Amino acid sequence: MKIICLGRNYINHAKELNNPVPSKPVFFFKPETAILKKNEDFFYPEFTSDLHHEVELVVKISKVGKHIAEKFAHKHYEEIGLGIDFTARDLQDEQKKKGLPWEIAKAFDHSAPIGRFIHKSELGDLQQLSLGLKKNNEWVQQGNSSQMIFTIDYIIAYVSQFVSLKIGDLIFTGTPEGVGPVQIGDQLTGFLNDIEMFSFKIR
Ligand code: MG
Numbered sequence: 001m002k003i004i005c006l007g008r009n010y011i012n013h014a015k016e017l018n019n020p021v022p023s024k025p026v027f028f029f030k031p032e033t034a035i036l037k038k039n040e041d042f043f044y045p046e047f048t049s050d051l052h053h054e055v056e057l058v059v060k061i062s063k064v065g066k067h068i069a070e071k072f073a074h075k076h077y078e079e080i081g082l083g084i085d086f087t088a089r090d091l092q093d094e095q096k097k098k099g100l101p102w103e104i105a106k107a108f109d110h111s112a113p114i115g116r117f118i119h120k121s122e123l124g125d126l127q128q129l130s131l132g133l134k135k136n137n138e139w140v141q142q143g144n145s146s147q148m149i150f151t152i153d154y155i156i157a158y159v160s161q162f163v164s165l166k167i168g169d170l171i172f173t174g175t176p177e178g179v180g181p182v183q184i185g186d187q188l189t190g191f192l193n194d195i196e197m198f199s200f201k202i203r
Contacts (some may be wrong), residue, residue: 001168002157003030005056005085005110009174010147016177025158030085030104030172034112041203042110044184048088052183055133055141055190058083059152060117061169068160073153076165079117082131082144082190082197085172087112087179101167112172115190115198123193126152134189135182143176 007026008014012100014021036042044051060080085106123129129145138192145151148159156173182188182202189199 001166001170002163003032003170003172004163005030005106005172006150006174007156007157009149010176011149012177013175013179016179017036021149024072027063027155027159028106028128030107030112034067034107036110036113036200037196039115039200041201042086042113043203044182045088045108046106047108050088050090052087052089052179053133053135053140053188054085054087054179055131055143056083056085056175057081057131057152057192058114058117058170059156059171060171061165061167061171064164065156068157068165070099070153070157071171074157076156077152078119080120080123080126080129080192081114081117081170082192083112083114083170083172084133084188084190085175086113089181097184107132112170113188113200114170115153118192118195121177123165130191130193131176133178134191135180135186135189137189140180141176141178142160143177143178145173148173148195151177164186
């Protein structure tokens with residue numbers, strides 16, 4: 001499986017990092033080894049001193065597809081989850097300055113913690129999903145899928161022009177505003193429509 005991540009999909013997040021608002025989706029990959037499951041502890045990597053949380057809605061692909069039309073995209077996923085796109089912001093800033101790829105800042109082991117998944121039929125309007133992250137029991141990020149620049153269906157149609165989607169692939173759909181650093185000892189707890197989706201500790 002592969003993990004496809006959208007960058008800059010919420011206007012207020014693009015602005016907080018002084019990035020332009022994109023006219024087309026920006027995407028990058030994380031490998032399978034980025035997954036961290038079952039609320040396992042995350043170990044702060046030694047290569048960064050500015051690790052940021054980015055809480056994101058995650059779409060699990062349930063049907064293979066290539067060149068998927070936007071109007072049929074909904075047939076290619078059944079479940080939505082929540083995850084964190086951990087980002088070594090210091091490394092990413094260096095790469096961005098040089099115009100180089102972001103992988104060292106984004107694709108490292110366990111950079112993609114995920115929690116439970118919920119069938120979309122239980123979630124109501126997918127363009128009105130609330131998502132949020134608490135750090136040590138205080139809200140640090142709160143957003144709503146209505147603020148996404150590109151919808152889930154649009155993202156699937158766009159990405160599948162370039163890359164075939166396979167069963168089990170995950171799409172991280174971008175983070176709302178409020179990204180910030182984590183420290184050893186922090187507890188991160190994610191919510192989708194007020195349902196707790198994951199909770200784990202930074203070690
Ligand atoms: Mg992200």
